[in-house]
Amino acid sequence: xxxxxxxxxxxxxxxxxxxxxxxxxxxxxxxxxxxxxxxxxxxxxxxxxxxxxxxxxxxxxxxxxxxxxxxxxxxxxxxxxxxxxxxxxxxxxxxxxxxxxxxxxxxxxxxxxxxxxxxxxxxxxxxxxxxxxxxxxxxxxxxxxxxxxxxxxxxxxxxxxxxxxxxxxxxxxxxxxxxxxxxxxxxxxxxxxxxxxxxxxxxxxxxxxxxxxxxxxxxxxxxxxx
Numbered sequence: 166x167x168x169x170x171x172x173x174x175x176x177x178x179x180x181x182x183x184x185x186x187x188x189x190x191x192x193x194x195x196x197x198x199x200x201x202x203x204x205x206x207x208x209x210x211x212x213x214x215x216x217x218x219x220x221x222x223x224x225x226x227x228x229x230x231x232x233x234x235x236x237x238x239x240x241x242x243x244x245x246x247x248x249x250x251x252x253x254x255x256x257x258x259x260x261x262x263x264x265x266x267x268x269x270x271x272x273x274x275x276x277x278x279x280x281x282x283x284x285x286x287x288x289x290x291x292x293x294x295x296x297x298x299x300x301x302x303x304x305x306x307x308x309x310x311x312x313x314x315x316x317x318x319x320x321x322x323x324x325x326x327x328x329x330x331x332x333x334x335x336x337x338x339x340x341x342x343x344x345x346x347x348x349x350x351x352x353x354x355x356x357x358x359x360x361x362x363x364x365x366x367x368x369x370x371x372x373x374x375x376x377x378x379x380x381x382x383x384x385x386x387x388x389x390x391x
């Protein structure tokens with residue numbers, strides 16, 4: 166009689182958990198390396214070294230550097246877009262939100278994630294802020310663009326409703342400037358700390374949020390009048 170060795174349920178679960186852990190470790194490291202070095206300077210060897218895994222494992226789980234980047238982009242896309250949509254919905258619970266409320270709704274999720282000190286979220290938001298450097302590689306941003314499109318459309322409608330006097334192209338530019346300014350203002354923490362008193366001074370997130378909203382709203386109102 167031939168005996169066939171079979172893995173127990175516990176062994177299969179342990180193997181599956183180990184695989185997930187390795188995959189997540191690579192994604193975490195890639196998120197950090199891509200955020201710090203940029204897509205073009207980052208290497209698979211550097212990412213796997215940071216993750217503490219063999220080079221071959223990145224190829225096993227993700228294939229190419231392009232696909233690894235896409236999966237890093239996709240991993241948190243739904244979460245941040247869901248937060249943005251919920252923030253906008255909350256702003257409109259008592260009726261159509263005014264301009265201040267729409268702008269603040271977009272600012273709140275990012276400032277909340279940065280204020281909590283989670284390095285993963287900081288890396289991801291820094292990655293988003295650097296998407297402009299990938300203008301010639303739109304294929305890498307497909308996971309983000311597909312998920313973010315309905316979110317951006319909701320904010321554009323909300324901005325248009327809050328600025329009924331503004332032309333359509335002004336609203337579109339306003340959203341573009343809001344997104345761009347949000348990314349750079351929140352992630353340039355060294356500048357923020359310099360302004361607030363030095364590198365060792367904690368970021369005053371509520372004050373930063375308030376000043377950012379005031380700045381953006383003032384600009385949007387000025388645009389709407391032109």
